[in-house]
Amino acid sequence: MIRTSGLTKDYGSRRAVENLTFEANQGEVVGFLGPNGAGKTTTMRILAGYMPPTYGTANIAGFDVVEESIEVRRRVGYLPETVPLYPDMTVFEYLKFMADLRHLPDPEEMVDNALELVQLEHRADGYISNLSKGMRQRVGLAQALLHKPEVLILDEPTIGLDPAQVVEVRSIIREIGKERTVLLSTHILSEAQQLCNRVLIINKGHIVAEDSPDNLQARLVGAERCIVRVKGDADELAPQISKIKGVQDVKARPDGALEFQFAPGQDVRPDVAKAVIKSGFDLLELTPVGMSLEEIFLELTRDDSSAKKEH
Amino acid sequence: MRNIWTIAKREFLHYFKSPIAYIVALAVFLVIGIYFVVIMYFVMNQALTSGSSTAPDISIVVSPMATIFLFATPALTMRLLADEQRMGTLELLLTAPVRDAELVIGKWLGSFLFVLTIIAVSFIYPVVLNRLTLPGIDQGVMIAGYVAIILMVGTYLAIGTAMSSFFSNQIAAFFATLGTLLFFWWLVRLPTYIIQTGFINSLCTYLDLNGRFNSMMAGSIALSDAIYPVSLIVLSLIVGSVAVEMKRWR
Numbered sequence: 001m002i003r004t005s006g007l008t009k010d011y012g013s014r015r016a017v018e019n020l021t022f023e024a025n026q027g028e029v030v031g032f033l034g035p036n037g038a039g040k041t042t043t044m045r046i047l048a049g050y051m052p053p054t055y056g057t058a059n060i061a062g063f064d065v066v067e068e069s070i071e072v073r074r075r076v077g078y079l080p081e082t083v084p085l086y087p088d089m090t091v092f093e094y095l096k097f098m099a100d101l102r103h104l105p106d107p108e109e110m111v112d113n114a115l116e117l118v119q120l121e122h123r124a125d126g127y128i129s130n131l132s133k134g135m136r137q138r139v140g141l142a143q144a145l146l147h148k149p150e151v152l153i154l155d156e157p158t159i160g161l162d163p164a165q166v167v168e169v170r171s172i173i174r175e176i177g178k179e180r181t182v183l184l185s186t187h188i189l190s191e192a193q194q195l196c197n198r199v200l201i202i203n204k205g206h207i208v209a210e211d212s213p214d215n216l217q218a219r220l221v222g223a224e225r226c227i228v229r230v231k232g233d234a235d236e237l238a239p240q241i242s243k244i245k246g247v248q249d250v251k252a253r254p255d256g257a258l259e260f261q262f263a264p265g266q267d268v269r270p271d272v273a274k275a276v277i278k279s280g281f282d283l284l285e286l287t288p289v290g291m292s293l294e295e296i297f298l299e300l301t302r303d304d305s306s307a308k309k310e311h
Numbered sequence: 312m313r314n315i316w317t318i319a320k321r322e323f324l325h326y327f328k329s330p331i332a333y334i335v336a337l338a339v340f341l342v343i344g345i346y347f348v349v350i351m352y353f354v355m356n357q358a359l360t361s362g363s364s365t366a367p368d369i370s371i372v373v374s375p376m377a378t379i380f381l382f383a384t385p386a387l388t389m390r391l392l393a394d395e396q397r398m399g400t401l402e403l404l405l406t407a408p409v410r411d412a413e414l415v416i417g418k419w420l421g422s423f424l425f426v427l428t429i430i431a432v433s434f435i436y437p438v439v440l441n442r443l444t445l446p447g448i449d450q451g452v453m454i455a456g457y458v459a460i461i462l463m464v465g466t467y468l469a470i471g472t473a474m475s476s477f478f479s480n481q482i483a484a485f486f487a488t489l490g491t492l493l494f495f496w497w498l499v500r501l502p503t504y505i506i507q508t509g510f511i512n513s514l515c516t517y518l519d520l521n522g523r524f525n526s527m528m529a530g531s532i533a534l535s536d537a538i539y540p541v542s543l544i545v546l547s548l549i550v551g552s553v554a555v556e557m558k559r560w561r
Contacts, residue, residue, distance in 0.1 A: 051561075080399065
């Protein structure tokens, strides 16, 4: 559905996006992660038909974003980072205007459907200037969903929403993602973890990692980690755990538990449990802990200079 | 065509929610009204004292309108595309299935329809003038006068729309439009006072919008007089479309 090849965008002498190649298929929610200025918005703008790339190609539903831009724009629902709204219009007028621009067959009904989806039917006749930030965000989302697009491109869709609205919007995106292609950028890593089938981590215009959130974790950690919590002083248990075959790097955590690593696929937890019991401790917890997406993100997008300083 | 109409309709309705549009309408009617009353008072006074007087023609309505619109139309067009850029809604329009030219033409058409509404209301003056004079006003001159003013404001607005597409600051768009209009309306004529023959003179006379307007106001519309403002409208809208297209490449 979305297919890019060698996508590059220069703003004057500054290269915002370099040689970006990726795909997003139907029924897939792909998350775009990266620090500010990484090139997420630029890529999304290119895909939405707002600006052409300097080099490379991008296809949406088989149409080239430059050569067949109008066809692409017909098939894409796009919510930019700054929600584009006309404050002098009512919610209904605004969506009707967009429905007319998209030549929708039954504009009023489509507007009503979109309003229902974002739960704003009760504010249809209210002026956009009187809406809260969260409601405006939802109007923007309704605009992007209005024509039931094949591809939905959302630039930070949950920003500014209250927690209840965030849950609602995420559930809408999840629902749409079952049948259509969704590409969303976010700063909220747990959002990417919850919503996305696949995550693209982008830094300084390059894709630095691409995989499902779970695989990314497994791939980057290189080893699996576990914590073991017992009743009493866990420090005394550390030598016993260290002796178990496959266990590496046993260390005490500030919260009193012990943390250890083991090679992926070589689950040592039964042996650890037996060792705890054998040593006369009461086992309270034995839980695997992954590297969080936050940690992966920081690891991958860490500035070279700061990385050097740390070493 | 449908997109042009959708955009034009939104712009047209927006003017009725905008204080600037009401201020412009008020200024136009105030100037024409005062001008009309003063001229009519003077003419009637002359008729009463000397027994007869030359009846004023439609130029007492249309000529001040051409001047006031010269200053008022930049205020109407300054926000057309500049404000879309400032608010970020240009991104919305440029990612909708709308061609850049349709966007620019729609914006211009919306403002043109609003000014046509003001011009339509001003039609009350020729009706009154017709009742006050014998044997009534010359209908041919009246039609020519209205065609002339419509062509002029169409040109003003097209230049304003093009200028608005270059800027994201409305004030910059206002002054750029005003400067361009003053060039075509007044400044371009000045060299003809010094250079009275040759190519420069012909070129400046050709480009002089005021000269074309006065020629049409005389009561007959030469094809070349009508083609010139129409060409300026088309050229301005092309320039505006190219400016919008260029924004995509930046």
